Amino acid sequence: MTVRQHTTSSRGAQPRKGAARSTSTATSTSRARSHAGVAEPRRSGTQQRARHGARPVARKPAPHTPRGVPQVKHPRSRQAPVRSRARGKSRSRKKSTVGFVRRVIIRPSRTKQATPIIKKRLRWAVAVLVSLLIFLIGKVGYLQTVSGDDYRAAGLAARMRTTTLRAERGAIFDRNGREIAMSVPKMTLYADPTMVVDPTGTARAIAGLMQFDPVREQELATTLAARESSFTFVARQIDPARAKAVTDLRLPGVGAYKEPDRMIVDPSALAVVGGTDTDGIGTAGLEMQYNDTLAGKDGRFVREQDKDGRSIPGASNVEVEPVPGNDLVLTLDRSIQFQLNQALLSRVRQVGARGGTAVVMNSKTGDVYAMANIRRKEDGTYSNSGNYAAVEAHETGSTAKVFSIAAAINEGAVTPDSVFHVPGIQKFDEYVIRDAYPHPTQAMPVREILVKSSNLGTVLTAQRISTTTLESYLHAFGFGDKTALEFPNESAGILKPAEKWQGTEKITVAYGYGFASTSLQLVSAMNVVANNGTYVAPRLVLATIDDAGKMHNVAPSATRPVLTQETATQMNLMMRDVVCFGTGTLAKIPGMTVAGKTGTGYKVQNDGTYGSDTTGRKYFASFVGFLPAEDPQVTILVSIDEPDAGSRDRFGGTAAAPVFSDIGAFVARELRIKPPATTQPCAKADPYARAGESGH
Incomplete structure (x- = not known):
């Protein structure tokens, strides 16, 4: 059937007019x-x-179906029957349209309720978007205007690399223009870890050419791999040829630049000249004292590079040329310096000493011709790197007798011929004082007291003046104050005010115990006698030479009167007799008159005492003198630190005087010093001879 x-569709359905x-x-x-x-x-x-x-x-009438076409009956449902795929799609579209009409047209009340909410949300969304846009525009404007320069500078700085161009350090010359210290061309290898592609391979390649040990190679590889900075040293101040061998490998991130090294041409002057660190900064001696003069002003080379570390052609590279430092001209004489160092080293070895110091200076000007320092190290070898002549102080011993006797004569308290009855031993309060050799009480003139180096005779002479007066003279001779050298770490020595002298110091200061001095102070003090009673400060620098080659002379040494010329002459004559007939006979120089004084000082032991003949002693043996005695040109000091205590050569007259003789003869030849025509050699007969006597 x-x-x-x-x-039936509601869409488009309309009732007929008048039909009901x-x-x-x-x-x-x-x-x-x-x-x-x-x-x-x-x-x-x-x-x-x-x-x-x-x-x-x-209702819309149903479409007519022709007869003979079978019909399929479908159960009632909400969906209409699907007759064909195309028609089904069409009906789906119709259904969606119907739904839209129902929601929007037929039910306008819901739409009207939703519209205010949508509009409100839309307004908020627009406001947020506009605010965000305004913020972004403002931020961009801020970065381009207010912070623009800072960011541009930061970007440029990230591309710029600055290389320091080390200024050539000034050279140091001796008084004759011979180089003592100079800068030599060297190269420094560096790396930029951020540019190194293969840290391990780069380290291996460099280590092979530089002969690094495995530990150093591994340290380099670790540093390169860490990439913690854009610069690290690989090797500093190496031979240019070795540096070129590395740079020829063209390893990424590895380069080299010039960095001069310091070379001491005359190692014997090392203690005086001092040294520099790898950055060319003075760390000791004159290199440190005159660092500002010698250093110059470093230059710089600034280049702009790309991300691979290559220089950008045509970029704003800046190069500031370095300004070389000024040269320094010293008072030292290289020949005398070398000879003095050799003579001192030889004697220190001969007497088994701990070390020694020696100074040669011009008697008129205070110019130091040579200053040698020897010190034995723990391994038994000897070093000359410390300027102990300026930085270490010790009790002078018998050389101080010159100053206390000169003070008494200059004050008019005594004359060279004043006679004292000198015992071989004497007790002062609770303290016992002895001479170096036993003798009965003898009548000794002052000149004999000095020639024989009598401790008790010197005490009796010095007691003719007050301790305050003696202290004033010692200060005038330069003790207790630094010299004008201003040498780094120079010692002022020890000289307490007279009112603080305690116990035996009131007695022993007269012959060299109770105050301490450096070798530099002692030679300058003895030079007062050589220079006719006038103190002249020691000097080490003659002049400076600027980068234009112009020489600038240093002011002459300061001077001050200490003794009258008459007193100085009297002391000169007595000191000649010390060399001719007294404790300093081993200081004689053939064909030359010499004046001087020996000194043997006990060194303080670790327990704070001077020790004893039974427990053992340590000595400081010295000789200070000048030549030619008639017209002094050079003053020389030689001190031997701790000679063998069991040897006869432990005294100033036996340990130090022979070095004075050797170096004095050399200096006379080197400086062409000739004795005056009126020079008289030592008399053959000893006017001070007494049986069984000898001093030190």
């Missing part, structure tokens, strides 16, 4: 259709509402 199916059907009519019609075998379509919502009195909506 053929069933006709009608589909009652409910009964609609019902009867429906029944009639049912009896006729026609399925009644499901009413739409509009039609349902029509049943309850709503305005009826006309």
